[in-house]
Structure formats: structure tokens, C-alpha cells
Amino acid sequence: MSPSKLLRILLLITGGLLVTMIVCLLGAYLYVSARLPKVETLADYKPPVITRILGDDGSLIAELYRERRILVPVSTMPRQLIEAFVAAEDAKFFQHKGLDLESIARAALKNIRAGGIVQGGSTITQQVAKSLLLTPERKFSRKFKEAILAWRMEKHLTKEEILYLYLNQIYLGHGAYGVQAAAENYFAKNVEDLSLAECAILAGLPQAPSRYSPYRHLKKAKDRQRYVLERMTQEGYIPAEDAIQALSEELVILPRSKPQIPGAAYFTEQVRRYLEKTFGSDLTLTGGLEVHTTMNLAMQQAAQQAVRNNLRNHDRRQGYRGPLRILDKQEQELFLAEQNTTWPEAPPVGERLEGLLIKGDKKELVVRIGSFTGFIPRKDLSWAGNLKIVAEGQPVKIDSNKKRVQMPVGSVLLVEVVRHQKDGKLDLALAQEPQAQGAMVALDPRSGEVKAMVGGYDFSQSQFNRAIQAKRLPGSAFKPLIYAAALDKGYTPATIVLDTPLIYREKGEQGQEKEWKPKNYRGSFSGPTSLRRALARSYNVVTIKILQDIGVRYAIGYAKKLGIESPLAADLTLALGSSAISPLELATAYSVFANGGVRFTPNYISKVVDRNGKVLESVDPADFPEGADDQQKLIRNPSERVISPDTAYLITNLMESVVQNGTGFRAKALGRPAAAKTGTTNDQKDAWFAGYVPQLIAVSWIGYDQERSLGKRETGSRAAAPAWVEFMKEALQSLPRQHFPVPDGIEFRPIDSDTGLLAPEDGSDVVFEAFASGTAPTHYAIESKQPSAQDFFKLDMEDL
Structure with a gap:
């Protein structure tokens, strides 16, 4: 074959291959391109962006996201x-x-x-x-x-x-x-x-x-x-x-401070749950929502600190439980080496961390934290009882009755840094993590806004929010609801009820007779007692008599309209707080008293805005544009008048007496008008303190998750009130001192404290009492020979 002919064949083959390749590429392009996504969709670029949770002042308190992205224009x-x-x-x-x-x-x-x-x-x-x-x-x-x-x-x-x-x-x-x-x-x-x-x-x-x-x-x-x-x-x-x-240029790498504010985790977690339930997980985590909440950051942090301090103080009253663990020589060396890595510099004041006990005498305990040496003075260890330090290798012995603890050198202790000495040594305090749990919720009664919510000692250890998820017995903290119901049934603060022994008899399931003998906390009885004194001193028997008189069903209905949603026992034990409710429910009910009889649904979100500025939800209808379809408006925070202003004021006034003359005396530390009530359940398993000033209501609870006694004399006043007082002192610093407003219908009359009847203003043993219009007594005590006591249990008394 001639060279020219061979060249023509090669050119034909090459041309054919080239055409085939072009056809294949064109076919592949047409096939692939027809199935590719449209680039026009990029004009509506909406990548996942962060959802920002803001406090009531607009400050950032948390972020929610799958991808942490913040869109910025190129011009920026x-x-x-x-x-x-x-x-x-x-x-x-x-x-x-x-x-x-x-x-x-x-x-x-x-x-x-x-x-x-x-x-x-x-x-x-x-x-x-x-x-x-x-x-x-x-x-x-x-x-x-x-x-x-x-x-x-x-x-x-x-x-x-x-x-x-x-x-x-x-x-x-x-x-x-x-x-x-x-x-x-x-x-x-x-x-x-x-x-x-x-x-x-x-x-x-x-x-x-x-x-x-x-x-x-x-x-x-x-x-x-x-x-x-x-x-x-x-x-x-x-x-x-x-x-x-x-x-x-020297680079300064400054890790972004996490927007999750310390102490705010329980609140923001509740916000996250609500958002995911309402708007779905995708929109919550990728939609770039701007969530305006009702949280007051200063109040939230004060509430968290108050709960933590109170739990620690309660735990110290229960005594020292001994060291965290005991280490042998080799383990001690490893422990100190790890501490050296963790703490190359002295740990900051206030830090709680583990330290190794290396010596103890009558003056102090000596503790090593890596290369640092710290000292715990014996004079600061009275809460821990009689601590005896023994030689390495001996066992730990704890005698809780006599408050004696024996622990050896090599014990790992939880300590808190108190101060740094000039020579680099540390002043320490012995510590231990509380076993009990606490909760606190604070509302603005005028709007229902949740200003602070603490669900436990440490969110990282337990995400269970005891402020809203836990249902515990309120004890006497429930009594104001019974008394308010009685006021609407004709009772007055001056009504006299006999505080005398009671016996209830009923047939059991097997036909056996059962007896219930309710008694007051101290076991004694006071005879003729006014409503005011009975609530101030938290008398159980008087409350039971009142409940039987007004009717259990009526009292349950009354509590429901105040905001109690949990099931309530339909028997006389309701008077003693025998039905479990959450701290938020109790705060809702008390807020009605503080707000003149108007109940707001508690809310912790004031507005939700999407990435385009559209309002998705708000407590204010004005946030929605004119002409918007009502079905597109998600308006929260409904309010409703549920009791009269007179009744709300009277029960508040009665609860002021609880503070001034009764079990709520610790609230006097605020130095301003306050209404409050303690709550303690059988065997001190739950302790409550609930109270308010005109601008703010707070409920404090403490107890063990696995119910057991908080300890001897750990009542609401001792175990729960300190957290309430500490929080309120901080929270009220920026709020003016106010008196509770007196409705026009309230009348004040001089009353004889023994009979509850009118008395001459210049007489002895006279008190001025508040009454709703038309309910004040019309007779003078001098006209009556007997106290106007309402004793509805004469037959029971005759049986004694």
C-alpha cells in the first residue's frame, strides 16, 4: 500500500475517532446537563444560618445551629x-x-x-x-x-x-x-x-x-x-x-466566647424545646431565627447563684460525707502529674477542683493541686464535724451520728480556691457537691414574663428542669389558694375559726375503720384564731376546717382558674398541699394575687422573627403588619381576670402578715413590702418559699430527686427561703420600693382581735383590719358575750 493511501486511511480513522469523541462528549454533555440542578436557584441562596436567642435587653444569650454561619455582604x-x-x-x-x-x-x-x-x-x-x-x-x-x-x-x-x-x-x-x-x-x-x-x-x-x-x-x-x-x-x-x-505582626488568637451564658442553660433549653415543637427542628437550627426572650440576664444569673449557694449550705448542714476517693503512692504521682498539666498556673479564685491531702494537724489541712500547695484552716471545718487525719493506708471511717470522719493521707478532696497568697500558695475551703436539688422561677406578675428559670444545681449534670417538669407536694405553700377561695365564699381576714383537735373516721377497703388526726406543725392548738393569724402561723387544722366548709370541689375549681393544671386530690388533704404541682404552676397562681386578680399565661418568648424580618410570633399584636390574616398571627400571652381586685389584695395583705408575724419572716430582709408563704411537707421531703413584691414574684423549691427527708428542721423557712431572699435582694436592686396598691373597694375597720368584731378605735387590743366592700362586721365586740367563732366540727369535738 502506497504511503499516500496509508496516510488517507489514518486521516479517515483519526477523523472518525475525533467525530465519535465529539459526538460522545456532546451526548454526555446533553445527558448530564439535562439532569443538573438549575444555577438560577443560587439567586435565592439561603444556607443554614444560626438562630440567635436574645435576653429582654437584646443581648445575645445563646445560639442554635447545625452550621455556625453568619451571612455578610461582600461590601462589608x-x-x-x-x-x-x-x-x-x-x-x-x-x-x-x-x-x-x-x-x-x-x-x-x-x-x-x-x-x-x-x-x-x-x-x-x-x-x-x-x-x-x-x-x-x-x-x-x-x-x-x-x-x-x-x-x-x-x-x-x-x-x-x-x-x-x-x-x-x-x-x-x-x-x-x-x-x-x-x-x-x-x-x-x-x-x-x-x-x-x-x-x-x-x-x-x-x-x-x-x-x-x-x-x-x-x-x-x-x-x-x-x-x-x-x-x-x-x-x-x-x-x-x-x-x-x-x-x-504578632497574632492574638482570641477564642470566641461561647454565647451560652453561664447559669442560663435551663432557660435556653426550654426555649429550644418550644421552638422545635412550634417551628420544627430544621427551621430552629438552620433558619436564622431571632428569638426575643423575657429573660433578664442579671436576674437569671442571680437566681442560678442563689440556688447553688443554698444547696451548698444545705448540704453542709447535713455533714461531711468523706473524701472522693483514696489513692496509693503510684496513683498519687499520676494524679499530681495530671493536675500539673491541667493547672500550669494557679487555679482562679472561686474554682472548685480536686486536690490531694498530704498532711493534717490541729491547725490546718495541707492539700496539693499539681505543683501548688494549699491550706484549709481547721477553724473553717466546723461544718464537717470532727475530722481526724490518719496515716496513709488506713481506711475511711464515718460516724454520721457523732459527726466524726476519719480519712487518710492520700485522700482526694473537693476544694474551692478562696484566695492566692503572695508566695504562690493557696487558701482553700473544703467543699462537696450537693446531693439535693433546687429550682427557682421568677415572673413579672404584670405581664407573665418569666424573668429567670433555674431547673437544678448544674445543667451539665442533669438537664431535668425541676422548675417546670418536676411535680412535688407544695405543703403549706398551697394554703393561700384555699384562703383566697374562702374569701370569695364570705370569709374575711377577721373571721374566727377554732383551732382545735380533729378526728376523721372512714371505712377502709377491707371494712376496717381508719382514723386521720391532722395536727399543726408544732403539735399544739390555739383555740379561737383569726384567718390572718392562722395563715401567718400556717395552722393546718384551721385550713382543713375552712376547706370542708367551702367544699373541696369548689376549692379545686378555684385553684384551676388561678393556673394550677396538675390533678388535685379531691379530699381534705388538699388543704395541706397533698397534690403535686410544679414551681411554675405555684408562681402562676401567686402572680394572680400580685397582679390584682388578672392571670397571665407565663411566657418566656416575646417575639420570634425569621431571617427576612417577618414576625412569626409575638406577644404584641402591633408587631404584625396591618391587613395580615388573623390565621397567620401567632399571638401569645393571653390574660384573663379570674378573681376580683379586692380578693387579690386581701390575700396579699394576709400574706404580708406571714412575712411580718409568721413563718415568712426571712423576707423582711428585703426592707420593702413583701407577701410570702412557706411550704414544708411530711418528713421535710420538700421545702418551698413563694413570695412577691408588686413587680416580681419568685418561687424557691428544694428537695431530693429520689424523695427523702431534707433533714431535721429543714423547713421551707430554713431550707428554701435563703435562696429566695438572696435572689430577691439582687433582682430588686434596680426596682423601686413600692407598696401593694389598695383597690377602691377595700375598707379598713378597727377590730377586736379576740372576737373579730368591731371595736372602739381607742380600745385596748384593737387592730385595723382590711375588708372587701360590705363584708366588715356591723356589731361591736362589747355586744357579744361569745367569740363569733365558726366551728363546723362540734360533733367531732363531742366525740373526743
Whole structure:
């Protein structure tokens, strides 16, 4: 065959192959492109962004997210930041149309030599296409799709729009998506405040965020920074002098302070649960909601600290339980080595941590924390009983009855740092973590806004929110609800009831006779007693008599309209708080008294706004635009008048006597008008203190999750009131001193305290009593020979 004929055949074969290749590529392009996502969807770019939870003053208290991203416009970003990313990732970004063929060829050669994919050669546009429109697998088919989409994107979007997508979408390590989140993460700055040196650090992260993390690998991060600055110089973005200056700049890595405020976890967790229930998990975690809550940050932190302090003090009253554990010689060395790593510098004042007991004498205990030595004075150990330090290897002995504890050298103790001495030594206090739990909830009675909510000692140890999820017996804290119901049934604060012994008899299931002999806390009886005195002294028998008179069913209905939702016992034990309720329920009921008879549904969210500024939910109808469909308005916080202003004032006035002359005396420490009531259950398993001033109501509870006695004499006054007082002192600092407003219908009359009848104003043993209009007595005590006592149990008395 002649050479010319052979050449023609080769040309025909080559042409055929070329045509076939072109047809195949065209077919593949048509097949693949028809199935690719539309780049037009990028115009409506809505990536996952954080939901921000705000306090009542607009301060950030928590964030919820799957990807921590904060969208910022390109116009906000420093020009040097954009140039740093372009120089490092795609030098020809502003010239190419989506593909950089030279980079692709260079990457292909490297991959062939390496025998696998080691370099991608992708442009910024391709990276956006992969991130937003494709899956991340490393295959040729994906690269082919990526190239098509990049070319299409360049036709539909401007370079600035592509940069907006890229710089807000890219992952930059440690949970930060986008340049704003990364600027906060590494430098505690907004993106517009970044220096050239900081811009170069961020631009060096996309290749391997964990490898070049300035937190973990600062030297590698600096090496990558040098590369970015060199590329910026080569591309003409900055002069060499600026690069040298940026390289010499000392980097200050300031980890972003977590927005979760200490002490606010129970509140924000309740907000999260509500949001997910109402709006769904996706919108809550990715929708960029702005959630305005009712939490007052100062009050919240004061409440958490008050609960913690009270639990610790209660725990100390129960005695010392001994060391955490005992270590042998080898274990002691390991322990101190670990402490050296944890505490290379002295632990801060207030820190609670473990220390190793190395010596003890009559003067002090000596404790090691890594390389630091601390001292616990014996004079500060009276709460722990008689501590005897013995030689290493001897057992721990605890005699709780005689308050004696024997523990050996080598014991691990929980201690708290009190102060740092000038010579580097530490003053310590012996500590132990409480076993009991506590809760507190505080409301503004005028709006129902929850200002503070504490569900336990430590959210990290237990997420169970005892302020709203726990149902415990309120004891005598329930009595004001019974007394309020009685006031609406014709009773007055001056009504006299006989505080005398009672016996109730009933048939058991097997036909046997059972007896119930209710008694007062101290076991004694006071005879003729006014309603005011009975509530102030928390007399059980008087409350039972009142309940039987007004009717159990009536009292249950009354409690329900005050806001009690839990089931209530339909028997006379209701008078003693025998039905379990939550602290929030009790606070709701008391808020009706404080608010003049109007009940608000407790609320902890005032407004929810979506990422576009649309109000999704609000307590204020004015937040919704005019003409909005009523069905689109989610308005919370309904209010309703449930009792009269007169009744609300009278029960408040009675509860003021609880503070001034009864079991709520600790509230006098506030130095302002306050109404309150204690609650203690059988065997001191639950202790309560609930009270209010005109602007704020708070309920304090303490008890064990697995019910058992809090200890001898651990009543509401002793076990729960201190937390209430500590919190209220802090919370009320910014609120003016106010008296409870007196409704127009209230009348004040001079009353003989023995009979509850009118008395001459200048007579002896006269008190001025408050009455609703038309309910004051009309007869004088001198006209009556017998006290106007209401004794509804004469038959029971005759049986005694």
C-alpha cells in the first residue's frame, strides 16, 4: 500500500475517532446537563444560618445551629480579605469564565504522577458549584458536572455574587462556616475589622482547616499565612513591604466566647424545646431565627447563684460525707502529674477542683493541686464535724451520728480556691457537691414574663428542669389558694375559726375503720384564731376546717382558674398541699394575687422573627403588619381576670402578715413590702418559699430527686427561703420600693382581735383590719358575750 493511501486511511480513522469523541462528549454533555440542578436557584441562596436567642435587653444569650454561619455582604468584607482568598485559591478568578484550563492541566499531571487524585485545580466558581449544587465525592463524573455548572454560573451571576456565595459558604474550621463566623472564632472580631495578617490566616484555611488551625497548629498556620501573603505579592495585590509587616505582626488568637451564658442553660433549653415543637427542628437550627426572650440576664444569673449557694449550705448542714476517693503512692504521682498539666498556673479564685491531702494537724489541712500547695484552716471545718487525719493506708471511717470522719493521707478532696497568697500558695475551703436539688422561677406578675428559670444545681449534670417538669407536694405553700377561695365564699381576714383537735373516721377497703388526726406543725392548738393569724402561723387544722366548709370541689375549681393544671386530690388533704404541682404552676397562681386578680399565661418568648424580618410570633399584636390574616398571627400571652381586685389584695395583705408575724419572716430582709408563704411537707421531703413584691414574684423549691427527708428542721423557712431572699435582694436592686396598691373597694375597720368584731378605735387590743366592700362586721365586740367563732366540727369535738 502506497504511503499516500496509508496516510488517507489514518486521516479517515483519526477523523472518525475525533467525530465519535465529539459526538460522545456532546451526548454526555446533553445527558448530564439535562439532569443538573438549575444555577438560577443560587439567586435565592439561603444556607443554614444560626438562630440567635436574645435576653429582654437584646443581648445575645445563646445560639442554635447545625452550621455556625453568619451571612455578610461582600461590601462589608475588607478588600484585602477577598484578594487573599483569590490569590490563594484562584488567582485568575477575575479573568476566567468559570474554568481555569491551565490549572486543570497542571493538576491532572500531578494526579497522573501520584497515581490518584491529590490536587483538584478547581476554581472558586467550581468550589461553589460543588458545595451548593453537587455531592462531594471525588470522581471524574462529578468534576465534569462541576465544570458545566461553573460555566453556567459565570453566565448568570456576577463575580461579586459568586464571591458572596463562596465566602459565606466555605468551612473554615472549629464549627465556623463563612468568613464572619471564622473572624469571630479566631480573633473575636467582625470581618470588617480584620487586619491583613488576620485575613491571610483565614485565606490559608480552606485547603485543610484542621491542619492549619491557629488554635492547634499555630506554626503551620503561620507557614500557610506566609504562602498567602507571597501569592498576594506575586499577583500585585499588596507591595512586598506590606507582606513583610503582616508576617511580623504578632497574632492574638482570641477564642470566641461561647454565647451560652453561664447559669442560663435551663432557660435556653426550654426555649429550644418550644421552638422545635412550634417551628420544627430544621427551621430552629438552620433558619436564622431571632428569638426575643423575657429573660433578664442579671436576674437569671442571680437566681442560678442563689440556688447553688443554698444547696451548698444545705448540704453542709447535713455533714461531711468523706473524701472522693483514696489513692496509693503510684496513683498519687499520676494524679499530681495530671493536675500539673491541667493547672500550669494557679487555679482562679472561686474554682472548685480536686486536690490531694498530704498532711493534717490541729491547725490546718495541707492539700496539693499539681505543683501548688494549699491550706484549709481547721477553724473553717466546723461544718464537717470532727475530722481526724490518719496515716496513709488506713481506711475511711464515718460516724454520721457523732459527726466524726476519719480519712487518710492520700485522700482526694473537693476544694474551692478562696484566695492566692503572695508566695504562690493557696487558701482553700473544703467543699462537696450537693446531693439535693433546687429550682427557682421568677415572673413579672404584670405581664407573665418569666424573668429567670433555674431547673437544678448544674445543667451539665442533669438537664431535668425541676422548675417546670418536676411535680412535688407544695405543703403549706398551697394554703393561700384555699384562703383566697374562702374569701370569695364570705370569709374575711377577721373571721374566727377554732383551732382545735380533729378526728376523721372512714371505712377502709377491707371494712376496717381508719382514723386521720391532722395536727399543726408544732403539735399544739390555739383555740379561737383569726384567718390572718392562722395563715401567718400556717395552722393546718384551721385550713382543713375552712376547706370542708367551702367544699373541696369548689376549692379545686378555684385553684384551676388561678393556673394550677396538675390533678388535685379531691379530699381534705388538699388543704395541706397533698397534690403535686410544679414551681411554675405555684408562681402562676401567686402572680394572680400580685397582679390584682388578672392571670397571665407565663411566657418566656416575646417575639420570634425569621431571617427576612417577618414576625412569626409575638406577644404584641402591633408587631404584625396591618391587613395580615388573623390565621397567620401567632399571638401569645393571653390574660384573663379570674378573681376580683379586692380578693387579690386581701390575700396579699394576709400574706404580708406571714412575712411580718409568721413563718415568712426571712423576707423582711428585703426592707420593702413583701407577701410570702412557706411550704414544708411530711418528713421535710420538700421545702418551698413563694413570695412577691408588686413587680416580681419568685418561687424557691428544694428537695431530693429520689424523695427523702431534707433533714431535721429543714423547713421551707430554713431550707428554701435563703435562696429566695438572696435572689430577691439582687433582682430588686434596680426596682423601686413600692407598696401593694389598695383597690377602691377595700375598707379598713378597727377590730377586736379576740372576737373579730368591731371595736372602739381607742380600745385596748384593737387592730385595723382590711375588708372587701360590705363584708366588715356591723356589731361591736362589747355586744357579744361569745367569740363569733365558726366551728363546723362540734360533733367531732363531742366525740373526743
